[in-house]
Amino acid sequence: MAQDAVTDAPETENDDGVRRRDFINIAAVSAAGVGGLATLVPLISQMSPSADVLAESSTEVDISAIERGQAIKAIFRKQPVFIRNLTDNEITEANKVPLGDLRDPQSLAERTKEGKENWLITMGVCTHLGCVPLGAGEGEARGEFGGYFCPCHGSHYDTAARIRKGPAPLNLEVPEYEFTTDTVVKIG
Amino acid sequence: MSFPWANEYKPSHPFMQWMDEKLPLPRFVYNAIGAGYPVPRNINYWWNFGVLALVCLALQIVTGIVLAMHYAPNALVAFDSTEHIMRDVNWGWLMRYAHANGASAFFVVIYIHIFRGFFYGSYKAPREMVWLLGVVIFLLMMATAFMGYVLPWGQMSFWGAKVITGLFSAIPIVGEPLQQWLLGGFAPDNAALNRFFSLHYLLPFVIVGVVVLHIWALHIPGSSNPTGVEVKSESDTVPFYPYFIAKDGWALGGFLFLYCAVLFFAPNYLGHPDNYIPANPMSTPAHIVPEWYFWPFYAILRAFTFDFFFVPAKLMGVLAMFSAILLWFFLPWLDRSPVRSGHYRPTFRKFFWFGLIPAMAVLFYCGGAPAEEPYVMLSQIATAYYFLHFLVVLPIVSSVERPDPLPFSITEAVLGKDENAALEAAE
Numbered sequence: 102m103a104q105d106a107v108t109d110a111p112e113t114e115n116d117d118g119v120r121r122r123d124f125i126n127i128a129a130v131s132a133a134g135v136g137g138l139a140t141l142v143p144l145i146s147q148m149s150p151s152a153d154v155l156a157e158s159s160t161e162v163d164i165s166a167i168e169r170g171q172a173i174k175a176i177f178r179k180q181p182v183f184i185r186n187l188t189d190n191e192i193t194e195a196n197k198v199p200l201g202d203l204r205d206p207q208s209l210a211e212r213t214k215e216g217k218e219n220w221l222i223t224m225g226v227c228t229h230l231g232c233v234p235l236g237a238g239e240g241e242a243r244g245e246f247g248g249y250f251c252p253c254h255g256s257h258y259d260t261a262a263r264i265r266k267g268p269a270p271l272n273l274e275v276p277e278y279e280f281t282t283d284t285v286v287k288i289g
Numbered sequence: 290m291s292f293p294w295a296n297e298y299k300p301s302h303p304f305m306q307w308m309d310e311k312l313p314l315p316r317f318v319y320n321a322i323g324a325g326y327p328v329p330r331n332i333n334y335w336w337n338f339g340v341l342a343l344v345c346l347a348l349q350i351v352t353g354i355v356l357a358m359h360y361a362p363n364a365l366v367a368f369d370s371t372e373h374i375m376r377d378v379n380w381g382w383l384m385r386y387a388h389a390n391g392a393s394a395f396f397v398v399i400y401i402h403i404f405r406g407f408f409y410g411s412y413k414a415p416r417e418m419v420w421l422l423g424v425v426i427f428l429l430m431m432a433t434a435f436m437g438y439v440l441p442w443g444q445m446s447f448w449g450a451k452v453i454t455g456l457f458s459a460i461p462i463v464g465e466p467l468q469q470w471l472l473g474g475f476a477p478d479n480a481a482l483n484r485f486f487s488l489h490y491l492l493p494f495v496i497v498g499v500v501v502l503h504i505w506a507l508h509i510p511g512s513s514n515p516t517g518v519e520v521k522s523e524s525d526t527v528p529f530y531p532y533f534i535a536k537d538g539w540a541l542g543g544f545l546f547l548y549c550a551v552l553f554f555a556p557n558y559l560g561h562p563d564n565y566i567p568a569n570p571m572s573t574p575a576h577i578v579p580e581w582y583f584w585p586f587y588a589i590l591r592a593f594t595f596d597f598f599f600v601p602a603k604l605m606g607v608l609a610m611f612s613a614i615l616l617w618f619f620l621p622w623l624d625r626s627p628v629r630s631g632h633y634r635p636t637f638r639k640f641f642w643f644g645l646i647p648a649m650a651v652l653f654y655c656g657g658a659p660a661e662e663p664y665v666m667l668s669q670i671a672t673a674y675y676f677l678h679f680l681v682v683l684p685i686v687s688s689v690e691r692p693d694p695l696p697f698s699i700t701e702a703v704l705g706k707d708e709n710a711a712l713e714a715a716e
Contacts, residue, residue, distance in 0.1 A: 180570065230452040
């Protein structure tokens with residue numbers, strides 16, 4: 102039957118109403134369409150972070166030299182990370198705040214590792230529009246709540262780096278990290 | 290299409306006749322910007338800004354191609370290569386200042402061009418497509434300007450890139466992966482700089498393409514005019530060449546005078562000193578603002594300091610900022626008054642001069658000011674009016690307003706009702 106359709110009457114319908122040309126037409130357009138769409142995968146994916154950028158996505162920091170009350174800026178994924186050794190006073194202050202008063206309720210314990218509550222490790226990236234807040238460097242303004250202060254749009258963070266005042270929606274992000282030894286932190 | 294009385298292209302030289310048969314490009318130019326395009330005789334100086342915008346685009350492309358011959362889009366050397374252009378390349382300082390201030394000049398011209406359209410109702414039927422393409426050009430211009438500003442890789446470049454791509458992180462769920470995809474990393478770096486350079490070089494040519502469509506769409510109904518009354522007869526028009534070529538040349542002289550005054554006497558006035566500090570991902574400048582031409586929209590972004598029902602403040606700011614421009618796509622259907630020109634619309638005119646213009650002025654000012662009171666509250670009021678103007682005021686005014694009587698024709702508007710004068714002109 103198919104042979105008849107080819108040799109005798111390519112334009113006429115078969116018994117089931119399907120023309121051979123319709124099938125070829127749909128198959129060809131579908132193949133071209135799927136093939137065309139498939140080329141979008143590499144074209145779009147090439148813009149995602151490349152292997153060398155991803156390879157920088159963990160970093161080790163020696164924290165042995167940071168005294169209580171001091172903080173340092175480390176670099177993780179080309180962005181600043183604040184590593185802060187909290188004083189007892191700062192820890193008490195952070196624990197005093199009722200969670201209900203917070204915009205993004207989290208306790209200090211949830212934001213630190215067990216037994217290492219004095220080590221507050223957060224991204225140094227304001228959750229508003231990504232500026233670097235002040236407060237990790239010696240003598241920098243720490244804002245009204247003694248933690249960090251973002252000068253761009255006036256966000257104040259407390260001693261647990263939680264948002265307390267200003268436009269930022271969330272607390273400073275706590276990156277994934279672990280203590281590989283007592284004095285070395287692996288971030289990422 | 291053109292009016293039936295448009296001059297016809299009749300090449301006299303045999304070579305041009307030969308050319309006209311093989312590739313009628315001269316005919317195309319003649320009909321587009323030559324004697325073959327009849328223009329309403331009454332268009333005023335606000336109608337010069339389309340041609341001026343075209344000149345700005347050409348200026349940016351020429352200076353940009355020159356700069357790309359000396360600039361290196363690599364995060365390690367981009368800043369140094371910019372300084373190399375400024376200090377070592379012959380005339381490099383001129384090319385860079387001309388390009389940087391050319392961007393500002395382009396936006397001055399385009400804002401006037403857009404507000405001309407707002408006042409004279411140029412967006413109305415039958416020119417909706419002209420308007421829609423114009424909004425597309427404006428969006429492309431903003432993207433191009435933003436990416437160009439990142440290229441010198443100074444502090445403002447870097448933090449501008451970070452904050453603007455950070456806007457996308459406000460989108461729920463896909464926001465952060467989207468930002469990383471746009472940047473090719475977790476923060477602006479070499480990957481971002483390279484792609485911004487590539488796109489900054491590409492987009493102006495896309496703009497050229499859309500400009501061709503914009504002019505094509507314009508030439509189907511023909512140019513609008515200050516009365517908003519459509520062309521009725523030959524006495525209403527004069528040919529583009531020589532009349533408006535000459536007038537545009539005069540306007541171009543004035544434009545170049547002002548442009549060169551800034552270029553040669555205050556080339557850094559519109560820039561930010563912080564951008565002469567190399568990009569430093571570890572430290573943010575104390576006061577970051579975008580370039581002046583983004584201020585109104587930046588003010589709208591920052592006006593949302595509170596959660597809007599269930600939408601968080603940050604996302605709401607981003608949505609409002611983008612809607613502020615996307616709104617313009619709906620303008621031809623929001624303003625339904627059959628009268629085009631603001632000259633004959635007393636109520637519309639009041640809202641335009643005492644509503645929209647002051648609101649835009651406030652947004653302009655607040656966008657460049659620090660995010661403190663009273664600027665936040667002022668931008669909130671101005672933002673509210675901005676949206677009310679387009680979404681509420683224009684639809685209501687267009688249905689309740691009683692327009693002033695329109696002139697019968699453009700000729701009558703120019704020469705008065707004196708019939709003899711009108712007849713003379715018709716001859």
